[in-house]
Every structure is written in structure tokens, then in C-alpha cells.
Amino acid sequence: MRSAAPDRAFSPRRAPSVSYIVVVPEDHIVSAERLAQRLPRAADRAVKIIVACAGQPADLGMLQRTVANAEFLLAPVGTTAEELRELAMRRAPGDIVTLVDGASPRAMSDRSSALRV
Amino acid sequence: MEADARGPELSIIVPARNAARTIVAALRSVRASSLPAESYELIVVDDASDDETASLAARYADVVMRLAGRPAGPAYARNRGAEVATGALLAFVDSDVALLPETLPRLVADLARDPMVGAVSAGYGDGEARNFFSQYWNLLLRLGMQRGARGGAHHIACCAVVRRGAFFTSGLYDEWRFRTGCLEDVELGIRLATHGYRVLVSTNNGVARLSETSFADVTRAVWMRGRLLTRSLGYRRTRHIASGDVMYTLTRPGIPGLLFGGALALCAETTPRTGAPIVIALAAALICLVNLPTFRFFARERGLGFTVLAMPAHLVAQATAVAALISGWLLRHFIGDGVPDATTQAYAEVGAEMWPPVPRQT
Numbered sequence: 001m002r003s004a005a006p007d008r009a010f011s012p013r014r015a016p017s018v019s020y021i022v023v024v025p026e027d028h029i030v031s032a033e034r035l036a037q038r039l040p041r042a043a044d045r046a047v048k049i050i051v052a053c054a055g056q057p058a059d060l061g062m063l064q065r066t067v068a069n070a071e072f073l074l075a076p077v078g079t080t081a082e083e084l085r086e087l088a089m090r091r092a093p094g095d096i097v098t099l100v101d102g103a104s105p106r107a108m109s110d111r112s113s114a115l116r117v
Numbered sequence: 118m119e120a121d122a123r124g125p126e127l128s129i130i131v132p133a134r135n136a137a138r139t140i141v142a143a144l145r146s147v148r149a150s151s152l153p154a155e156s157y158e159l160i161v162v163d164d165a166s167d168d169e170t171a172s173l174a175a176r177y178a179d180v181v182m183r184l185a186g187r188p189a190g191p192a193y194a195r196n197r198g199a200e201v202a203t204g205a206l207l208a209f210v211d212s213d214v215a216l217l218p219e220t221l222p223r224l225v226a227d228l229a230r231d232p233m234v235g236a237v238s239a240g241y242g243d244g245e246a247r248n249f250f251s252q253y254w255n256l257l258l259r260l261g262m263q264r265g266a267r268g269g270a271h272h273i274a275c276c277a278v279v280r281r282g283a284f285f286t287s288g289l290y291d292e293w294r295f296r297t298g299c300l301e302d303v304e305l306g307i308r309l310a311t312h313g314y315r316v317l318v319s320t321n322n323g324v325a326r327l328s329e330t331s332f333a334d335v336t337r338a339v340w341m342r343g344r345l346l347t348r349s350l351g352y353r354r355t356r357h358i359a360s361g362d363v364m365y366t367l368t369r370p371g372i373p374g375l376l377f378g379g380a381l382a383l384c385a386e387t388t389p390r391t392g393a394p395i396v397i398a399l400a401a402a403l404i405c406l407v408n409l410p411t412f413r414f415f416a417r418e419r420g421l422g423f424t425v426l427a428m429p430a431h432l433v434a435q436a437t438a439v440a441a442l443i444s445g446w447l448l449r450h451f452i453g454d455g456v457p458d459a460t461t462q463a464y465a466e467v468g469a470e471m472w473p474p475v476p477r478q479t
Contacts, residue, residue, distance in 0.1 A: 021175070082176040089175030096201060097181045
């Protein structure tokens with residue numbers, strides 16, 4: 001029987017690349033401190049972080065300093081949360097992309113390191 | 118069911134391949150569930166789509182996994198989603214089905230009632246199929262589900278909740294032999310039962326299929342299911358466990374059909390040439406007679422006109438089913454069941470910890 005995906009089976013193996021998208025809708029405010037708390041503890045891994053905002057947040061400079069390695073996607077005012085997610089997804093390069101709303105109480109987990117069977 | 122520090126209790130996994138037309142409606146229906154939003158996570162596994170599936174899925178998903186390379190099928194995608202899921206319960210929902218708000222809570226409640234229940238499936242509802250063949254296929258699936266619901270391990274992957282422990286103990290979906298998206302659920306149901314878990318179909322809890330089905334889709338599905346059934350599972354062995362599968366709905370009238378067909382051929386041999394209309398009438402009567410329960414169901418659900426129109430399609434589907442069963446049987450006896458190649462087997466247990474993931478060997 002042929003392999004289900006021969007190109008996968010024989011291509012070089014690597015750790016999955018991971019991206020995180022934080023969605024900040026127009027009517028939400030995310031403090032730099034809270035944003036830093038929410039981001040994954042994955043210092044040993046190349047993680048792409050995208051903060052997608054509808055409009056320009058008041059404390060953008062502080063947010064950018066706090067999360068220096070994040071890419072900020074500033075969509076026009078009025079962009080919905082769903083549209084922000086879709087726009088950010090088009091930019092996110094990862095094999096595994098985790099999306100979280102800025103106002104959501106759920107913390108981000110590093111899924112690639114939480115793999116368990 | 119409540120979220121705790123370890124994460125949500127339920128992980129909803131949606132395998133998707135070129136599902137841009139249906140995935141938004143499917144994910145909206147999940148989000149419209151009466152489950153509290155913090156009690157579940159929604160994981161979409163994009164199986165190398167050529168369209169906008171991944172970005173559309175991101176509108177509603179908590180996690181989007183993007184599998185590159187060649188598509189490897191829904192069994193592979195579900196397994197990869199399960200590997201990154203954190204919930205104690207795993208819900209598998211196809212990207213072309215719409216759930217009712219109560220569908221998932223009912224399945225979770227069914228699991229909670231009995232710890233020996235390993236999986237509960239929702240089955241197929243009436244749906245809102247517009248074209249003729251979608252309606253025909255939906256009816257076939259529903260008829261099978263109604264017949265098979267009283268049976269044993271009948272797992273239906275279009276919408277099902279499985280205990281995490283049961284899923285991994287049983288060895289996940291078989292992504293080697295069942296990569297076409299046919300019968301992998303039936304096969305998992307058999308393994309769950311082998312491991313001592315009960316597998317249930319939740320009655321009156323159907324989901325609606327969103328995708329449109331063409332006649333070619335019907336015959337392709339029947340062909341693939343038939344070949345896998347006899348090649349990899351065994352027709353008679355599986356009949357007792359998954360008697361509700363569409364293949365049994367199609368082939369159940371096989372033996373009386375052959376007997377009547379033989380009698381008809383004998384009749385035709387002795388009938389003068391001028392009696393051709395009589396032979397045609399007898400043939401039509403034969404088809405109706407052997408499929409009477411199916412056609413009665415069609416008539417009850419969609420009316421007499423639909424049933425008359427469905428008869429030729431049903432006959433072709435039955436002929437395809439028989440040819441596929443014979444083809445699968447021949448493959449099994451002359452070539453054998455499929456096995457993964459040695460090189461890929463060597464990587465098979467790595468799962469999603471390394472990328473790109475290699476299919477697991479069950």
C-alpha cells in the first residue's frame with residue numbers, strides 16, 4: 001500500500017512552527033502587562049506573535065515595547081473580530097496557529113509542547 | 118462541565134479539506150451550541166486545502182492546524198487534532214455538517230451517564246439539501262442509521278464525542294487503510310468495542326449535512342466504501358456491528374434480488390418477443406419488491422414522485438455497491454489488505470511532535 005502522504009514521510013523532520021494571534025476588537029482595551037501575561041512561555045521556540053487590532057490602540061507604543069517580537073496588524077476602525085482573525089490568519093506562517101480574543105479570560109497554551117497521547 | 122486550570126473539558130476537532138463553502142456555517146453552528154464558550158476549545162485541522170478554508174476557519178476557531186503537502190484524509194486530520202487537543206473528551210465534527218444547539222450537550226450528557234460508554238455519535242438528520250442526489254444520499258444515510266441504531270458498535274464520525282482515554286487506548290482512527298474518509302469511523306467503533314467500551318448512536322439528535330452531493334459523489338462513495346468493506350473489514354463480520362451502514366442498506370436486498378432476477382430471466386427466456394413490455398414491467402416490479410422497505414421510507418419522507426425518480430439512481434447505486442464488494446473481495450484474496458511501507462512505519466509513532474506528521478500505524 002502506498003504511503004498516505006509520501007512527501008510527508010520522506011521530507012526532513014522538524015518541530016512544528018507555531019504562531020499566536022491575539023485579537024483586539026475595536027471596543028476592547030488590552031493593557032501591555034496583561035498582554036505579556038497572556039503570551040506563551042515558549043522562549044526556546046521560534047514563535048510568531050501577531051496582535052491584530054481594529055483601529056490603533058491608545059497605548060500602542062507601550063504594547064510594542066512590551067512585546068517587542070510581536071507583529072502588530074492594525075486594521076481599519078470598524079473591522080469585526082471575525083474579520084481581524086481572518087486577516088491575521090493570512091499573515092500567520094505557523095503550522096499550528098492559536099487564536100485568542102484579547103478580552104478572553106482563557107490563557108494561551110503552548111500546544112506544540114503540550115502534545116500528549 | 119467547567120473549564121479549569123488544565124484547560125477546557127471538551128476539544129472539538131473539525132477536519133477540513135477545501136471546505137470554504139461550508140466551514141463557516143459549520144463552525145457557526147458549533148459556536149451557537151448551548152455549551153458555555155469557556156468549556157470547550159475548537160480546533161480546525163486544514164488538510165492541505167487549496168482554498169480559503171484555513172483563514173475562514175480562523176474566524177471561529179481557537180486553533181488552526183495547517184497540514185501541508187498532499188491531503189491525507191479526515192482520519193489523519195482528526196488524529197492530528199486529537200494530538201494537540203487538551204480536553205478529556207474529544208468531539209469530532211465534520212466541516213460540512215451543521216449542529217443543533219443541543220447536539221453536543223446531549224452527546225456529552227450521554228457519555229457522562231455511563232463510564233463504560235466510550236463514544237456517542239449524533240447521526241444524520243433531515244438537513245436542508247437542495248439538490249436531488251443530496252436528498253437521496255441523506256435519506257440512505259438516515260435509513261441506515263435508523264436500522265443500525267439498535268445494533269452494537271456503530272460509530273459515526275460526522276459528529277461524535279469520544280473519551281480521550283478510549284480514543285488513544287483504541288489506537289486512534291486508522292489513517293492507513295481508511296484515508297479516503299470512508300468507514301474509518303466504523304472501524305474505530307469496532308476497536309472501541311474490542312477494548313470494552315460501549316459505542317452508541319444518540320437517537321433524535323441528528324446533524325444536517327451542508328454539502329451538496331452529485332450523482333458522481335454518490336457512486337464514488339459507494340464504490341470506495343464497498344471496496345474497503347470487503348477488503349479491510351469483512352462484509353459478514355461488520356454486518357453484525359454496523360448493520361446501519363449505507364452499504365448494507367444498498368445490498369440487503371441482494372439475495373432476494375438475485376433469486377427474483379433468476380426467476381425473471383427464466384420467465385424472459387420462455388416469453389415470446391412480443392412480450393417485452395411484460396418483461397420490463399416484471400423487472401420494475403422486481404426492483405420495487407426487493408427494495409420495498411427502502412422505497413416506503415423514501416415515499417414517507419419525500420413523497421411518491423421523489424421515490425419514482427430515485428429508483429433508477431438507487432438501482433445504479435446498488436449495482437455499484439455489488440461491483441465494489443466483489444472488487445474489494447478480489448483485492449483481499451489476491452493482493453491482501455493494505456499495510457504501510459517500512460520506511461513510513463519507522464516514523465509512524467512520532468505523531469504531531471515533529472512536523473510534518475507522519476501517519477500513525479494503528
